[in-house]
Amino acid sequence: LNRRLAGHGSTIFAEMSALAVKTGAINLGQGFPDTDGPEEVREAAVRALRDGRGNQYPPGPGVPELRAAIAAHQQRFYGLDFDPDSEILVTAGATEAIAASMLALLEPGDEVIAFEPFYDSYAASIAMAGATRVPLTLRAPDFRPDLDRLRDAITPRTRLLLLNSPHNPTGMVLTREEALALAEIAVAHDLLVVTDEVYEHLVFEGEHIPLISLPGMRERTVSISSAGKTFSFTGWKVGWVTACPALVAAVRTAKQYLTFVSAGPFQYAVAEALALPDSYFTGFREDLRGKRDLLAAGLARAGFAVHRPQGTYFITTDVSPLGEKDGVAFCLALPERCGVVAVPNSVFHDDPEAGRTQVRFAFCKRHETLTDAAERLAGLGR
């Protein structure tokens, strides 16, 4: 393994899911739903397969039906106009979009400022591009970004802000004021901005504001999203980029040599999913809101300090009220102690002290699974 990837050995999600399988514990670690997305969307994938749509290499930028559907979605939810031919690129999940963006936009030695705790592929993607990550720590209890610290962190080498809202793992959702301030900083320092918006439809408090919609941002922002979370098909790996033609062309150049194209039939199915009525999107959000409340209450009863998320499908807790000093040790012991798997937030930090006692639980699971998990966790203090 080369020096760039040293320290990125295996992802925490794979490790914790393997632990769940090995111990038979309830997996509230890796974020994936335990119920698949809408039947009609699955049927659309089957139809595409049967009708021979997408069984051979689809067009590099994505099938036209999906690009049109992504443009219509951006218009419907945010009033944004994107040209499906020059301003949209379909990728193999948001993960590839993030990696391709870093590879296409960064020079070795460039600095990238990203919120920490960060989704683990950010650190690896920045490293693969030979760039340096500069963390902007979101601190408990409310995980708001400290904009003065951000201003202080900017150097002549700073090239790009990699932002994520709704934020995994804290559940923080940027307010309009914060989004405007971030945009102003990006413009003032002439920075590129990559926004990871995979949880755009999971906002329980506040609203999702695409940074690309703000003044001065259209020409400097790469907006990324994915069908995995919104439609509960994380295994399909259909994601996308929306940006101005020059930025899409840059990201497409890198994507061409990573995967060339993404799986064809799923693209047709996601095109249909994006056209589902508004009731699907609100129903999905309200269902997850109920699950958030259910798990939050269970965790509080079990003695955790609960940081109530405004979005995503994760709850970050603090385990110190349980007398625990280290989230990693806590998570490694948890399956044996009570049959539940969670993820320690400290692995999403550069500074291991930051987030030392924070632990993340995913609530994208059936009600009975969450109730069962809460019951098991309640036994911890007994």
Ligand code: PMP
């Ligand atoms: N960004 C964040 C913040 C995530 O939580 C995830 C995991 N779904 C991804 C990106 C990756 O998305 P995908 O599965 O579409 O590659």
Ligand code: GLN
């Ligand atoms: N995004 C999901 C999480 O944060 C999982 C993604 C993955 O396993 N790479 O848990």
